Amino acid sequence: MLARLALIGVIVGAVVVAFAYTGGWFSPHRLTPARFVDTFEAVNGLHPGFRRNHAKGVCVTGYFASNGNAVRLSKAVVFKPGRVPVIGRFALAGGQPYVPDLAAIVRSMALVFVLPDGEEWRTGMNNIPIFVVGTPKAFRDQLVAFQAVPATGKPDPARVHAFFARNPESARAIHTVLSRTLPAGFADSTYNSLDAFRFIDAAGNSVAVRWSMVPAHPGEASAPEAPQQDKNYLFDALISRVHQASQQPLQWHLIITIAHPGDPTDDATIAWPENREQVDAGTLTIDHIESEETGACRDINYDPLVLPAGIAASDDPLLSARSAAYSQSFTRRVGEAKEPSAVTPAEVRE
Amino acid sequence: MSNGGKFTLFSRLLHWTMAAMIITMLFIGVAMVGSLSDYHRLVSIHRPLGIAILILVIVRYINRRVNPPPPFPASMSSAERSVAKISEMTMYAMMFALPLIGWGMLSAARYPIVLYGPLHLPPILPHSTTLYVILRKLHTIVAYLFFFTFIAHFSAMLFHTLIMRDHILDRMALWKVRRV
Numbered sequence: 001m002l003a004r005l006a007l008i009g010v011i012v013g014a015v016v017v018a019f020a021y022t023g024g025w026f027s028p029h030r031l032t033p034a035r036f037v038d039t040f041e042a043v044n045g046l047h048p049g050f051r052r053n054h055a056k057g058v059c060v061t062g063y064f065a066s067n068g069n070a071v072r073l074s075k076a077v078v079f080k081p082g083r084v085p086v087i088g089r090f091a092l093a094g095g096q097p098y099v100p101d102l103a104a105i106v107r108s109m110a111l112v113f114v115l116p117d118g119e120e121w122r123t124g125m126n127n128i129p130i131f132v133v134g135t136p137k138a139f140r141d142q143l144v145a146f147q148a149v150p151a152t153g154k155p156d157p158a159r160v161h162a163f164f165a166r167n168p169e170s171a172r173a174i175h176t177v178l179s180r181t182l183p184a185g186f187a188d189s190t191y192n193s194l195d196a197f198r199f200i201d202a203a204g205n206s207v208a209v210r211w212s213m214v215p216a217h218p219g220e221a222s223a224p225e226a227p228q229q230d231k232n233y234l235f236d237a238l239i240s241r242v243h244q245a246s247q248q249p250l251q252w253h254l255i256i257t258i259a260h261p262g263d264p265t266d267d268a269t270i271a272w273p274e275n276r277e278q279v280d281a282g283t284l285t286i287d288h289i290e291s292e293e294t295g296a297c298r299d300i301n302y303d304p305l306v307l308p309a310g311i312a313a314s315d316d317p318l319l320s321a322r323s324a325a326y327s328q329s330f331t332r333r334v335g336e337a338k339e340p341s342a343v344t345p346a347e348v349r350e
Numbered sequence: 351m352s353n354g355g356k357f358t359l360f361s362r363l364l365h366w367t368m369a370a371m372i373i374t375m376l377f378i379g380v381a382m383v384g385s386l387s388d389y390h391r392l393v394s395i396h397r398p399l400g401i402a403i404l405i406l407v408i409v410r411y412i413n414r415r416v417n418p419p420p421p422f423p424a425s426m427s428s429a430e431r432s433v434a435k436i437s438e439m440t441m442y443a444m445m446f447a448l449p450l451i452g453w454g455m456l457s458a459a460r461y462p463i464v465l466y467g468p469l470h471l472p473p474i475l476p477h478s479t480t481l482y483v484i485l486r487k488l489h490t491i492v493a494y495l496f497f498f499t500f501i502a503h504f505s506a507m508l509f510h511t512l513i514m515r516d517h518i519l520d521r522m523a524l525w526k527v528r529r530v
Contacts, residue, residue, distance in 0.1 A: 001513065004512045004513055005513065007512065008505065008508045008509060008512060008513075011508060012501060012504060012505050012508065015501065015504070016501060018377075019376070019377065019380060019497060022377050022380050022381045022384075023380035023381070023384055024384040030384065031386060032383075032384045032385070032386070033383065033384070033385075033386055033389065034383075034384075036386060117468065118462065118470055118472070119462060119464075119468065119470065120462045136386045136387070299460075299479050300460075301459070301461070303461075305390050306461065306462060306464075308468070309467045309468040313390060317386075317387055319390065320386060320387055320388070320389045320390035320391070321386035321387065321389070323389055323390050323393075324382075324385070324386050324389035324390075325386070327389075330459075331482075331483065331486055334459075334479035334482060334483055335479075335480075335483035
């Protein structure tokens with residue numbers, strides 16, 4: 001009888017242990033979505049109510065006019081000729097919601113295309129040509145290595161050196177990113193998907209792509225190098241630009257770049273050769289701007305894997321990680337009390 | 351209902367199919383929230399599998415009303431029978447609640463609720479991030495409750511089978527049993 005009781009204990013215990021192992025209870029060093037977001041909070045401080053990355057931002061709305069050129073690549077309804085509404089957000093990368101605007105900080109454009117059949121296409125793009133890390137672990141390690149040391153206000157050179165030694169692809173990528181020319185403002189910047197995706201056509205054929213939003217009317221000026229008096233000078237320039245939209249619409253072309261077979265899709269630090277075919281799928285028009293405090297974009301999670309049929313994830317490891325991490329950040333921040341945004345409703349009205 | 355003391359074949363098939371689906375869901379759930387690289391793949395299974403369980407539990411509930419369970423073994427005391435009935439009701443409640451909470455939380459957050467390809471569900475709750483936060487937490491709590499209730503159910507079955515030897519498993523077994 002004792003033996004049989006012990007047997008029950010072993011069988012039930014095995015199930016419980018398997019469950020606990022699957023949930024990570026025996027792996028305190030596993031990089032989970034929670035620990036990943038915890039790293040952002042540790043490095044940037046906890047700013048309740050705000051996104052843990054791309055914290056400083058402003059809401060925009062507009063529409064995407066599809067010209068039908070991408071129908072042969074993807075069966076997604078967004079590419080049929082016609083217009084769909086768009087709810088977007090411009091932001092500065094980093095976890096500081098009140099960071100003073102600086103040209104060198106990476107700018108982002110996030111969009112949700114609201115499709116007529118109830119589907120959505122959500123995307124978050126950055127104004128850098130490639131990403132600086134290729135894996136979630138490298139992302140976390142980079143955050144920690146580049147954290148400012150309190151004594152100097154700068155990263156610890158030894159930690160940075162160690163990070164580059166372990167991640168040579170990041171050293172190369174960061175060098176590429178730092179040598180880019182800095183367009184004057186949000187309106188003049190090209191925003192890139194960085195991660196590869198798959199487009200699936202009506203016949204079921206799939207092709208690897210990356211996409212970009214390329215400004216239709218970029219300005220001539222380049223970005224001021226020194227910090228400006230106005231801590232929101234980039235956002236203020238964008239606000240003016242949207243308010244002048246009746247004189248010149250604020251528009252971008254959606255450019256799809258098609259990979260050749262063999263172009264790496266699982267490493268966002270590697271650019272594809274310049275000669276890859278590009279398709280202009282349509283024009284994005286931004287015609288309204290609003291503070292996050294009242295805008296719809298604040299409570300949207302721009303998860304890059306919220307996709308319509310016809311667009312799918314590639315094997316880029318950053319995609320699933322982004323989806324998981326954004327979900328963590330979203331769940332935390334929407335349950336927190338809201339603080340005023342850096343770009344207030346009053347600022348947007350001016 | 352005389353069936354050799356067994357549940358009907360349909361009831362037994364529902365039980366084992368749903369047991370496999372639910373245990374899979376519990377493991378997928380706990381794995382996906384702890385993974386960066388497998389999150390998308392697992393969530394993409396988690397959603398349609400959850401809705402499949404919801405559909406089956408409706409069928410199962412109707413079936414249970416139409417085909418009541420066979421009697422308990424004579425050896426079970428009234429206290430044991432109460433515990434068995436309460437745990438059965440609890441599991442039915444959780445089989446209904448968990449997928450509805452999942453559907454509800456995605457609705458409240460206004461995520462598209464994609465099942466497969468273009469197949470998606472409408473929202474069942476108004477847009478409310480407050481509601482989302484509550485339901486997100488509730489989903490986790492009820493899921494863990496379900497796991498522990500399953501462990502209790504599984505342990506009780508093993509106890510009855512290996513210690514009490516009352517052949518209670520025969521009521522639900524798919525294999526043929528000799529009439530005692």
